Amino acid sequence: MSEEIIQDVIIGESEDYIINLGPQHPSTHGVLRLEVCLKGETVKYLNPHVGYIHRGIEKMCEAITYQQIIHLTDRMDYLSAHMNNEAVCMVVEDALQVEVPERVKYIRTILDELNRLASHQLWWCAFGMDLGALTTFFYGLRDREHILDIFEESFGSRLLHSFNTPGGLMHDVHPNFQKRIKDFIKYFREKLPEYDQLLTGNIIFQNRAKGIGYMSKETAIGYGVTGPSGRGSNFSCDIRKIAPYGVYDKVQFNEILETGCDTFARYKVRMAEMWESLSILEQLVDNIPEGDFTAKMKPVVKLPAGEYFRRVETARGELAVYVVSDGNKNPYRMRFRTPNFSNLFVMNEIASGYKIADLIAISGSLDLVIPDIDR
Amino acid sequence: MSSNIYDFSKLTGSVHAWLSGLMSSGWVTFTELVLVGLVFLLLYALLGLFLVYLERKVCAIIQNRIGPNRVGKWGIIQTIADLVKLLLKELIPIRKSDPLLFNLAPFIVIICSFLAMAALPYAKGLQAIDFNIGVFYVMAVSSLSVVGILIAGWSSNSKYSLIGAMRSGAQIVSYELSVGLSLLAIVVFTGSMQLSTIVESQANGWWIFKGHIPAFISFVIFLIASTAEINRGPFDLAEAESELTAGFHTEYSGIKFAFFFLAEYMNMFIVSALGATVFLGGWMPFHIGNWEGFNHIMDFIPSAVWFFTKTFFIILIIMWFKWTFPRLRIDQLLTLEWKYLLPISLFNIVLIAFIVLMGWHF
Amino acid sequence: MESESLILFFIVAIILVGGAIIFSTLVAPNSFNPVKSEPYECGIPSEGPAWIQFNVGYYLFAIIYLVFDVETVFLFPWGVVMKTIGMRAFIEIIIFFFILGLGLLYAWKKGALKWV
Amino acid sequence: MLSRQELTDIIRIFEPDAEFPEGTQLLEVIVPAEKIFALAEKLKSDQKTAFNYLINETAVDFLTHMTVVYHLESTEFRHLIVLKSILSDRENPAIDSFTALYPTAEYFEREIFDLFGIRFNNHPNLKRLFLEDDYGYPLRKDFRDEINIIER
Amino acid sequence: MNSIAEYFTDLYKGISSLWAGMRITGKYFFSPRAIVTQQYPENRKTLKMEDRFKGEIIMPHDADNLHACTGCGICEMNCPNGSIEILSDRVANAEGKMERIIDKHIYHLSMCTFCGLCVKTCPSDALAFGQEFEHAVFDRNKLTKVLNQPGSKLRKEAK
Incomplete structure (x- = not known):
């Protein structure tokens, strides 16, 4: 051992042991960098660094028309692309006071729920893999494939389908749409209990997840943690209930609330939401009314000058769109309040004091999608 | 016979x-x-x-x-x-690593697993070295690989590696105890540490059947503890890829990485072979009491086939574990060993000693 | 074969590893790049050295292990002769385990088994 | 849930300087920059309003002035208001930070600082969030980047 | 006594929960029919994309090498990424009037995000989505395509 190396060994425990998790790390689900300060295996504090894939979507929106914005919103939270589209569409429809046909509302709601299911399935795969259960990943993806096939058949693309347009839909759904959804519901009702047997009930998993990452209701509200992560802390934040859009006021469903406030509570919320989504789908799929797939819109959409605000519930929480219009075909200022942005920054609060392995579980339970943070 | x-x-x-x-x-x-x-x-x-x-x-x-x-x-x-x-593949040297130890580590892990291979009885009469302390020898040599892992993690001068090595040190060292105690159970039954004697003693039935419930408990403990000792899932904390990217071998590239990988799999083979030898009769065919005809038919299957069948059976179980369960956390891992497995196996030894004393085993 | 022939296995293992590494260094490409030889930390330059005094938790278990492992080593000779000696060995081991168990209980109560 | 009129009345009492523009989608309150923190504190602590959830905080650049916009909601009563503050000094805009009231504002404000260059007083950690230190403020309307932005 | 009973029920519950998981994986281990892998390059012949699959933008030509694009430029205007460029000429038609025809309809696949606005807004339905999905090439320039075939003409509708 050379002289230089010996001098590098620091004496004393006061020194902070700083580790970078990410941007190139298997469990940060994207290019997120967590600067973690460790003491032994325990996290003293952590510092998220974002911006590795900042694309300036808000700036780009100022130069393009409302129809064109749709394809950009797909790329924020790519796992709930449809809900993101819907938010922009509804802002435009609100501003122009266009009444969209009933059929569109039904189809949009069905797609919302399918998208939510697909997103939760992917979260389940990734969460299992974060905790080291590698098989969950393949089972989840196997079942998600069925939903993506439905999307592909109707819209031609599997992930980023840009299917909404202000006033309605791009084109009508495929004739097989209802049948395939019914097949999928039947299939997935059989597979979902397997998820529980494989992971939820598992004693190792429960010990890993219970009591980890405690986030009180006050913390959740203060940090604006919404979606299933917030509802795991008993924070009632489901926009589908608070301000119903689509046909959410016509279907029966429960807002899932858990009081556990820990990683396991957030896990249970998402699992229960999958069942809820299935039941919403069942209620809607047979009742799609006939009619147009789009309302009459002018080819160039110009919003009257003013400010518009609309919220939707994506798979990860509350997406708010705030538009300032000056009467042109482009928005003057477009602001997306994305759920993951708020969900990420609670990490330091809820992960400090737990082990490094728990940190991974906590970040998995928050279900972060990094492009949504960076926009 | x-x-x-x-x-x-x-x-x-x-x-x-x-x-x-x-x-x-x-x-x-x-x-x-x-x-x-x-x-x-x-x-x-x-x-x-x-x-x-x-x-x-x-x-x-x-x-x-x-x-x-x-x-x-x-x-x-x-x-x-x-x-x-x-x-x-290129062997990438790591700046500011300790070159001597960095290069030494793959040698140590391979040597350890290779030495353990020498003492395993593969078939009747096919055993390189038949130690009179065979069980002890295999256990000792295979657990030496922790030194290689510690050296690898420490010398890389990478933070992930260091944490991985530390974890692996604490883990292997702890589970060593349970492996030892569960093997001790069979040593008490047999009265010998020589692997060939242990196999011969199972001519009229394997220890897992002959030794009543305590032997079965020993087998389960051996399975759990040896899975932990060879750093396999669900105990693969040392290389938990979702936390530490690759743990102690993060910095190793090319063939040096391959040796760690190989040693891990060979260690799996060694512990499975040891478990098969000690609990499942090694190369000894499946015999039932005095059923001469049945035993005779079983004898026609070559002994090496018996040995490898049993070994791969245990290997499959270990693989089944890995691909089903999530990974444990370091404190849960140590709690499992010190607060569950160790007291249970200590108690189990007393039970076995009592059974042997009363002559209840077959 | 005699146990001296372990040296043979030792040599064969060294030949296996050394031969492969030498072969690899001869065959594999070799290029120098200061960034490539940095220790991996997710693409970010490492902050501070990796070699510092580390959490005492890991070492504590090593020490407890040391105590118990020495005991286990003593148990093996006992296991071999247990059958032949019989009752006396049984009583002795119960006393032995009693003391050992007390030790474990002490460590448990003292919180040495709790992860820090 | 309080109606728009009731909320207007309550806020008038809290802050006599507040202006209420007509014909907006949501209830909007325009407050001078130096008084907005005090108003928000009252709105949050008051039993009847209880605006405890900051949905969104952002800014808009109007070339002559900048506006900081807050969307507040009460998780208990579910009423929603928009607070606004106009910063006429575009060269060196500054406003009080909401971090003490809403922890989530820390990062919203860092983002606004990053993209608009608005400084927040009493902010615990006002650093750029996405971009490098010497980058301009891209969401300002007069931002020009010859290399990366292609004007069409 | 109660805590001892609890210890054993916990142990039992833990082990049975582990066994439940192992049953699932074990079930799939012994049911090779559940394998869902598609062997992609081998199944190229049987692989059929959905009719609506958005692979790339194409301009359908009929048997007489006629297309429907009038070169109006609406798709170019509507494309959010500037992936369509239309180079048009003005030529005199039979009646002597100047008429716009497309020279080249250039499509940059590398910039396309498959939003479908060009296909939807095209007033003469000249564009469509193709089924091709193997877009990987070694040279970036190959991703720039000319959609109208050489020598093709605008299809005249019977008036």
């Missing part, structure tokens, strides 16, 4: 006799050493490659996939292709 099982000592004896006819005794010893070395080298490499292939296939089928299927029929030479690829 099972006299009609083919004894490999006849084969080795005739080879020895043939060689003695050709050359002087010094040369005979030398040739035999070279032969044994070559045979074990071949066995080691083939087993390692096959185990990697097996694991990929097993996990693929569990996960509804096909697994490797492009290189050769059913992808059977996929691992060889991978090995060649790793051989041709």
Whole structure:
């Protein structure tokens, strides 16, 4: 051992042991960098660094028309692309006071729920893999494939389908749409209990997840943690209930609330939401009314000058769109309040004091999608 | 007794006799050493490659996939292709690492697993070295690989590696106790630590059946503890890829990485073989009491086939564990050992001693 | 074969590893790049050295292990002769385990088994 | 849930300087920059309003002035208001930070600082969030980047 | 006594929960029919994309090498990424009037995000989505395509 190396060994425990998790790390689900300060295996504090894939979507929106914005919103939270589209569409429809046909509302709601299911399935795969259960990943993806096939058949693309347009839909759904959804519901009702047997009930998993990452209701509200992560802390934040859009006021469903406030509570919320989504789908799929797939819109959409605000519930929480219009075909200022942005920054609060392995579980339970943070 | 099982000592004896006819005794010893070395080298490499292939296939089928299927029929030479690829990969030196220890670590892990191979009884009469403390020897040598892992993690000068090595140190060291105590159970039954004697003692039934419930408990503890000792899932904290990217071998590249990988799989083989030998009768065929006819039929299956069947049975169980369970956390891991497995196995030893004292075992 | 022939296995293992590494260094490409030889930390330059005094938790277990492992080593000779000696060995081991168990209980109560 | 008129009345009492523009989608309150923190504190602590959830905080650049916009909601009563503050000094805009009231504002404000260059007083950690230190403020309307932005 | 009973029920519950998981994986291990892998390059012949699959933008030509694009430029205007460029000429038609025809309809696949606005807004339905999905090439320039075939003409509708 050379002289230089010996001098590098620091004496004393006061020194902070700083580790970078990410941007190139298997469990940060994207290019997120967590600067973690460790003491032994325990996290003293952590510092998220974002911006590795900042694309300036808000700036780009100022130069393009409302129809064109749709394809950009797909790329924020790519796992709930449809809900993101819907938010922009509804802002435009609100501003122009266009009444969209009933059929569109039904189809949009069905797609919302399918998208939510697909997103939760992917979260389940990734969460299992974060905790080291590698098989969950393949089972989840196997079942998600069925939903993506439905999307592909109707819209031609599997992930980023840009299917909404202000006033309605791009084109009508495929004739097989209802049948395939019914097949999928039947299939997935059989597979979902397997998820529980494989992971939820598992004693190792429960010990890993219970009591980890405690986030009180006050913390959740203060940090604006919404979606299933917030509802795991008993924070009632489901926009589908608070301000119903689509046909959410016509279907029966429960807002899932858990009081556990820990990683396991957030896990249970998402699992229960999958069942809820299935039941919403069942209620809607047979009742799609006939009619147009789009309302009459002018080819160039110009919003009257003013400010518009609309919220939707994506798979990860509350997406708010705030538009300032000056009467042109482009928005003057477009602001997306994305759920993951708020969900990420609670990490330091809820992960400090737990082990490094728990940190991974906590970040998995928050279900972060990094492009949504960076926009 | 099972006299009609083919004894490999006849084969080795005739080879020895043939060689003695050709050359002087010094040369005979030398040739035999070279032969044994070559045979074990071949066995080691083939087993390692096959185990990697097996694991990929097993996990693929569990996960509804096909697994490797492009290189050769059913992808059977996929691992060889991978090995060649790793051989041709650049060995990246790490700045500010400790070069001596950094290069030494792969040697240590391979030597440890290779030495343990020497004492395993593969078939009747086929055993390189039959120690009178065989159980103890295999246990000791295979647990030495923790030194290699610690050195690897420490010398890399990477934070992930260091944490991985530390974890692995605490983990292997703890589970060593349970492995020892569960093996001790059978030593008490047999009254010998020699592996060949232990196998012979199971001629009329394997210890897992003969030793009542305590032997079964020992077997389960052995399975859990040895899975932990070889750093496999769900105890693969040292290389938890979702936390530490690759743990102690993060900085190793090319063939050096391949050796850690190989050693991990060979350690799996060694503990499975040890478990099969001690609990499941090793190369001893499946015999039931005095059913002469049945036992006779069983004897026709070659002893090596019995040994490898049992070993791969245990290997499959260990793989099944890995591809089902999530990973434990370091404190849960140590709690499991110190607060559950250790007291249970201590109590279990007393129970076994009592059974032996009363002569209740068969 | 005698146990001296372990040296043979030792040599064969060294040849296996050394041969492969030498072969690899001869065959594999070799290029120098200051960034490539940095220790991996997710693409970010490492902050501070990796070699510092580390958490005492890991070492504590090593020390407890040391105590118990020495005991286990003593148990093996006992296991071999247990059958032949019988009752006396049984009583002795119960006393032995009693003391050992007390030790474990002490460590448990003292919180040495709790992860820090 | 309080109606728009009731909320207007309550806020008038809290802050006599507040202006209420007509014909907006949601209830909007325009407050001078130096008084907005005090108003928000009252709105949050008051039993009847209880605006405890900051949905969104952002800014808009109007070339002559900048506006900081807050969307507040009460998780208990579910009423929603928009607070606004106009910063006429575009060269060196500054406003009080909401971090003490809403922890989530820390990062919203860092983002606004990053993209608009608005400084927040009493902010615990006002650093750029996405971009490098010497980058301009891209969401300002007069931002020009010859290399990366292609004007069409 | 109660805590001892609890210890054993916990142990039992833990082990049975582990066994439940192992049953699932074990079930799939012994049911090779559940394998869902598609062997992609081998199944190219049987692989059929959905009719609506958005692979790339194409301009359908009929048997007489006629297309429907009038070169109006609406698709170019509507494309959010500037992936369509239309180079048009003005030529005199039979009646002597100047008429716009497309020279080249250039499509940059590398910039396309498959939003479908060009296909939807095209007034003469000249564009469509193709089924091709193997877009990987070694040279970036190959991703720039000219959609109208050489020598093709505008299809005249019977008036």
